[in-house]
Amino acid sequence: MRKNLKIIMDIKSILKQNNFTFEKRFGQNFLTDTNLLKSIVEKSGVNANSTVVEIGVGAGTLTGEIAKQVKKVYGFEIDTKLKPVLNETIKDYNNVEIIFSDILKIGAKKVDEMIGASYSIIANLPYYITTPIIMEFVEKSEFCERVVVTVQKEVAERLVASPKTSDYGAITASIGAIANSKIIKYIDRQMFMPPPNVDSAVVRIEFDKNKFEILDIKEYRKLVKNAFSMRRKTLVNNLMKGYNLTRQEIENALSNCNVPVSVRGEELGAETYVELSNYLVKNGVKSK
Ligand code: SAM
DSSP states (O other): OHHHHHHHHHHHHHHHHTTOOOOGGGTOOEEOOHHHHHHHHHHTTOOTTOEEEEEOOTTSHHHHHHHHHSSEEEEEESOGGGHHHHHHHTTTOTTEEEEESOHHHHHHHHHHHHHOSOEEEEEEOOGGGHHHHHHHHHHHOSSEEEEEEEEEHHHHHHHTOOTTSTTOOHHHHHHHTTEEEEEEEEEOGGGEESOOSSOEEEEEEEEOTTSSOOSOHHHHHHHHHHHTSSTTSBHHHHHHHHBSOOHHHHHHHHHHTTOOTTOBGGGOOHHHHHHHHHHHHHTTOOBO
């Protein structure tokens, strides 16, 4: 406890000495509790042989904990004002490389090229870029094995939701086809410096490319997007907008996959969407 307090004071004084001011537009809410940071890394599924990409290193508190437990850390940070801070906080770790860039401009393909082997992402992300970043790596990375993200609690609950619940949506079904997701920790807003207006949770998304046999992943994603395009409509009505098919043709496709024709998009799990998508692909049906 005393050690923790000292680290928080150290970070505070390092930020102060470097005249650092928190940027709201970059979602800068830092985690400083060593026990919490250590436990996030321990539960993330990485080990001493892992390569980790940390997105948004901030003051480097999480970076240091990751560096202690893995082989190599590539940290991305948009705010160059953090350079002098990071020069102090991570100076003792020789397995950390910081890249001052906007991760959304770099993109998953470039990260794959840079590393050229399997890696894990660990990130405490600003809320407004959570979904774009997760989807960028889910859809485009070949080498990313897992994404461990600290996100707004409501977003975390959406990522792990079951069908027929209000949290279940297109993102759940989209990720659910190729990954297994789990909430590994809840974090109270008071644990952040400065505290945001929401509580958070850490989600571990483990990719399993063999979870289902998906004939055409792009068509799968389009099917899910169409299925959830209007939440209150039935699946048939939503699919009629997304495909050049008659009501009867869509109903036949659903019946072939043992899906009741009155169903709504949020009632079906990823497995059923895979079956339906594969059926459409096999029959040469493409989304508009
Ligand atoms: N990882 C640190 C921690 O846990 O204390 C900082 C987390 S803070 C919520 C998010 C960090 O992401 C900030 O340092 C912010 O500057 C950075 N950031 C925001 N947008 C970014 C982007 N597009 N690319 C890279 N870093 C970004």
